[in-house]
Amino acid sequence: xxxxTVSLQAxxxxxxxxxxxxxxxxxxxxxxxTLIFGVGGVLNLAHGANITIGAFVAYVVGVQQGLxxxxxxxxxxxxxxxxxxxxxxxxxxxxQDEPIMVMIITLVTAVAVEEAIRFVYGSQPxxxxxxxxxxxxxxxxxxxxxxxxxxxxxxxxxxxxVFVNYSRHGKALMATSMSHKGAALVGIEADRINLVVWVAxxxxxxxxxxxxxTRQGASWAMGRTPLVLSFSIVVLGGxxxxxxxxxxxxxxxxxxxxxVQYVDSSLTGLTPLLVLVVVLLLRPEGLFGRELVEA
Amino acid sequence: MDWSIPGMVAxxxxxxxxxxxxxxxTSDETDGTDESAGxxxxxxxGTPLLDVADCAVSYGKVSALRGVDLTVGEGEFVAVIGPNGxxxxxxxxxxxxFRDYTGSVRYHGAExxxxxxxxxxxxxxxxxxxxxxxxxxxxxxxxxxxxAYRANTNVDExxxxxxxxxxxxxxxxxxxxxxxxxGEQQMLAIGRALMGDPDLLVLDEPTLGLAPVIxxxxxxxxxxxQANGVTILLAEQNVTFALRHADRIVLLENGDVVRxxxxxxxxxxxxxxxxxxxx
Numbered sequence: 001x002x003x004x005t006v007s008l009q010a011x012x013x014x015x016x017x018x019x020x021x022x023x024x025x026x027x028x029x030x031x032x033x034t035l036i037f038g039v040g041g042v043l044n045l046a047h048g049a050n051i052t053i054g055a056f057v058a059y060v061v062g063v064q065q066g067l068x069x070x071x072x073x074x075x076x077x078x079x080x081x082x083x084x085x086x087x088x089x090x091x092x093x094x095x096q097d098e099p100i101m102v103m104i105i106t107l108v109t110a111v112a113v114e115e116a117i118r119f120v121y122g123s124q125p126x127x128x129x130x131x132x133x134x135x136x137x138x139x140x141x142x143x144x145x146x147x148x149x150x151x152x153x154x155x156x157x158x159x160x161x162v163f164v165n166y167s168r169h170g171k172a173l174m175a176t177s178m179s180h181k182g183a184a185l186v187g188i189e190a191d192r193i194n195l196v197v198w199v200a201x202x203x204x205x206x207x208x209x210x211x212x213x214t215r216q217g218a219s220w221a222m223g224r225t226p227l228v229l230s231f232s233i234v235v236l237g238g239x240x241x242x243x244x245x246x247x248x249x250x251x252x253x254x255x256x257x258x259x260v261q262y263v264d265s266s267l268t269g270l271t272p273l274l275v276l277v278v279v280l281l282l283r284p285e286g287l288f289g290r291e292l293v294e295a
Numbered sequence: 296m297d298w299s300i301p302g303m304v305a306x307x308x309x310x311x312x313x314x315x316x317x318x319x320x321t322s323d324e325t326d327g328t329d330e331s332a333g334x335x336x337x338x339x340x341g342t343p344l345l346d347v348a349d350c351a352v353s354y355g356k357v358s359a360l361r362g363v364d365l366t367v368g369e370g371e372f373v374a375v376i377g378p379n380g381x382x383x384x385x386x387x388x389x390x391x392x393f394r395d396y397t398g399s400v401r402y403h404g405a406e407x408x409x410x411x412x413x414x415x416x417x418x419x420x421x422x423x424x425x426x427x428x429x430x431x432x433x434x435x436x437x438x439x440x441x442x443a444y445r446a447n448t449n450v451d452e453x454x455x456x457x458x459x460x461x462x463x464x465x466x467x468x469x470x471x472x473x474x475x476x477x478g479e480q481q482m483l484a485i486g487r488a489l490m491g492d493p494d495l496l497v498l499d500e501p502t503l504g505l506a507p508v509i510x511x512x513x514x515x516x517x518x519x520x521q522a523n524g525v526t527i528l529l530a531e532q533n534v535t536f537a538l539r540h541a542d543r544i545v546l547l548e549n550g551d552v553v554r555x556x557x558x559x560x561x562x563x564x565x566x567x568x569x570x571x572x573x574x
Contacts, residue, residue, distance in 0.1 A: 168444070175430045175441050182428035184393070186491065187416035187445030 014140035015261055021146050023253030024153040026229060027246045028208045030237075031160065032201030033230035038240025039177040039197045042092070042099055045106040047205060047230055048223025049113035054080045054206030055213035055222060056117055059126045069130035069214075076206040084202020088195055096194070110223065118220035125217030128210065149211040156204060157246060164242060173197065177240050225269065232272035236279045238286030247287060251275065342404075344369045344495055344526050345390060349398035352385050352550075359385040361550045362398070367495065367528050372521055374529040374541035376571070382550040383530035384425055387499045390528065391415060391422035402495065417445045419494030425503060425530075427484040431473030435464055438472050438483055442490030450490070457486040460516050478509030485516060489525075496520065499530045510536070534571040538562060 029051065036044045054076035062072025087109070095101045131144035164170035176183040176193045183190055212222060233252050237244025256271045279286065343366040352360040360382045367373045375383050388394045390402070392412040400407040402420050410418075430438050439457055443450045458465035461482040467475065472483055481501055488496055501517070502510050517540055521527060531537040537544060538558040546554035546567065554567060561567045 171433070171437060171441060172444060175433065178430045178432055179428045181393075181424065181426075182430055184412045185391075185416070185422055185424065185428055186441050186443075186487065187413045188441075189411070189413050 011139050013138035015257055017137050017140040017142060019250070019254045019257045021142065021150045022257060023250040024150045024157070025208065025211055026233060026253045027157055027249035028153040028204060028211070029226045030230040030233035030245050030249055031157065031242065032204040032208075033227075034234045034237070034240065034242065034245040035197050035201045037234065038242075039173060040092075040096060040194050041180075042096055042102040043106070044201070045103055045227065046087070046109040046113070047106075047201070048225075048227035049110040050080050050084060050202050050205035050223070051209035051212065051226050052113060052117060052218075052220065052223040053083065054209030055128065055218035056121065056126075057206065058210040058213065059121075059128055059218045063126065063128065069128070072128070073130065073207065073210050076210045077203045080206025080209070081199045081203030084205075085195055085199040087202075088198035092198070093191060093194070110227075114220050114223070121220065123220065125219040125222075126213070128213040128218050130210075130214055145211075145214050149214070152207070153211070156207065160200070160204075161242060161246075169196075228276075229272050232276040232279075234286075235276055235284075236286055241286065244287055342369075343367060343401075344371075344403065345528065346399070346401040346404075347386075347390065348401075350386075350389065350400055351397045352382075352389055352394050358550050360389070360396070363547070363550070363552055365545055365552070367526060369494075369526055370524055372527045372529065372540055372542045373545065374531055374537035374543070375545045375547055376531055376534050376537050377547035378532065380549070381547040383532075383547055384499050385550075386547070387422060387424070387497050387528070387530050391420060391497055393422075413445065416491055419492065420497070421488045421491040421493035421495070422497040423484050423488040423499065423501065425500040427480055429472040429480060429484055429487070432471060434469050434471060435475075435483055436468040438487050439464070439490050442487035443492070446490065446492045448490075448492040453490045453492065457489055460489070460519055461486055461512070463512070476509075478505050478512065481505060481509070481513060482516065485513070485520075489520065493525055495526045495528060497528045497530075500532060501529070502531065502533045502536050514539070534567070 032050070033044060033047045036042060036047075057079045058069070058072030058076040060072075061067050061075040062069045067075075091105060092102060095105065129145065131148055133144045134141050135144060135147065136142075137147070162170075164174050172183070172188045173193050173196065175186070176188055176190050180190050183193070208226065209218075209222070212226065216222065229252065233248035234245055235248075236251055237246070237248030252272050252275055255275065256268050259265075259267050259271050345365070345367040347363055347365040350360055350363045350365075351358065363382075363386065365373070365375070365386075375386060377383055385394060389396050390400060390407065392407050392410060392415045396408065402415065403418060407415065412422075430441065433441075436454070439454060440450060443453055446453075463479055464482055464486055467479065472480060475483065485498070485501060488498075498517075501513055505513065514536065517527070521540065527540075529537060529541060538561065541558060544554070544556060544558055544561050545552055546561070554561060554564060556564070562572070
């Protein structure tokens with residue numbers, strides 16, 4: 001997913017700009033996944049489907065309905081958040097104590113979403129745009145859309161970080177991720193926290209889907225690579241750690257840009273998989289490893 | 296102060312060997328004689344804050360509690376003692392809304408099964424569990440602050456109260472809970488429970504695995520909590536500790552209440568003396 005305009009002879013500043021842009025997008029991709037796993041203790045294999053839905057909601061609203069890219073972005077944020085919340089209430093909440101069942105159900109959901117989108121919109125990627133034009137940044141040519149994606153990703157990640165670390169309800173969310181029983185003992189309602197997490201994760205995935213679609217087009221299978229990326233980033237950073245996920249995203253993003261820069265651009269897809277295997281072998285608890293939920 | 300539990304090993308051995316005839320005999324003998332001593336109205340003269348009647352809990356086919364009767368009046372300190380597997384923690388979890396049961400468990404006159412643990416916390420029933428269930432990757436202060444999540448109370452005042460009670464916590468406000476010693480974690484768990492401004496504090500095995508010097512600190516803390524008028528239901532294997540603090544004692548064995556009475560009465564009881572106080 002690295003910008004192909006980065007040449008093999010790009011200056012270090014150009015590489016740095018690409019790393020920042022790509023890594024912030026990856027962090028946005030992975031955060032919803034880590035939130036759901038960290039707090040609810042379940043693997044949401046439909047995370048990629050949320051990303052795909054976000055991209056196609058933006059396409060329908062922004063392109064088909066002609067309301068523009070930003071209306072599409074806002075619609076993606078709202079619709080994926082609501083859908084994710086409804087999905088939790090209608091299905092996941094009933095089976096959340098059975099992790100294998102959740103994995104199967106979310107995997108089935110992911111496949112069903114992909115097939116439905118392919119059936120309705122076909123196999124050809126749909127072009128999605130937000131802003132036109134480019135800017136020269138530290139010697140690197142960056143599109144306004146990329147710059148906006150970086151800024152909004154940083155803003156959303158920062159807002160999430162402030163929320164969980166400094167607000168009463170955010171601390172309740174983190175507490176639930178550490179001990180469901182402990183949370184219940186102080187009167188925190190885990191189901192309500194889980195609902196908030198699924199809505200937030202869905203909304204973040206929807207926005208990530210729009211930004212990914214502006215780079216590569218919206219396609220029915222576009223959620224697969226982000227799901228693998230999320231696995232790698234979350235395992236690298238430490239399962240359940242928001243700070244770790246952001247750092248993990250920057251490690252994966254940096255490796256991917258450097259692979260394009262100094263090795264071979266066709267190997268970019270292998271980078272996150274390689275990271276996943278190496279981390280699982282050498283440091284399975286991740287860089288900021290944290291205990292799983294003590295349900 | 297000697298906090299050892301000399302009789303526990305002998306009793307557990309007898310139980311493991313399948314010899315439960317003594318327990319059955321003592322149950323019959325005691326329930327007939329000391330029933331009035333086990334009621335809050337008898338001991339404190341008021342309406343019970345907690346009223347457990349004919350309560351039974353099962354794990355599949357295994358009965359953990361069988362027809363347990365227990366009352367705790369406002370301001371009282373009631374200790375439930377007994378060996379491992381007696382049903383003490385099950386009783387605590389049932390009272391605080393974490394276990395399904397048959398029979399009746401009423402807090403402030405309302406059936407516990409009709410309420411969620413969150414509702415009970417909001418009404419002042421706060422449980423400090425045997426496993427502590429702290430938020431390990433959060434600081435001492437964050438753990439304590441979250442203890443007041445549902446309480447309508449002044450957080451700063453409660454913090455000052457807890458820090459006064461356990462000065463060791465005041466010196467470690469920024470330390471992660473998981474990096475603390477067992478004794479400090481126990482203080483933190485009790486402190487977090489107190490942040491909820493409890494009417495009824497359920498303490499499950501607060502002395503488990505703690506060094507004697509730490510037990511003294513915990514003991515002093517519990518005395519101060521008691522002096523502040525908090526009603527306490529203590530589940531405890533350490534009989535010496537329970538006898539020192541409680542107004543009334545209930546002995547639970549294999550899910551049955553087999554003795555109940557005041558600490559003075561139970562100190563004189565031959566069975567208690569031989570089985571739990573080392574003869």
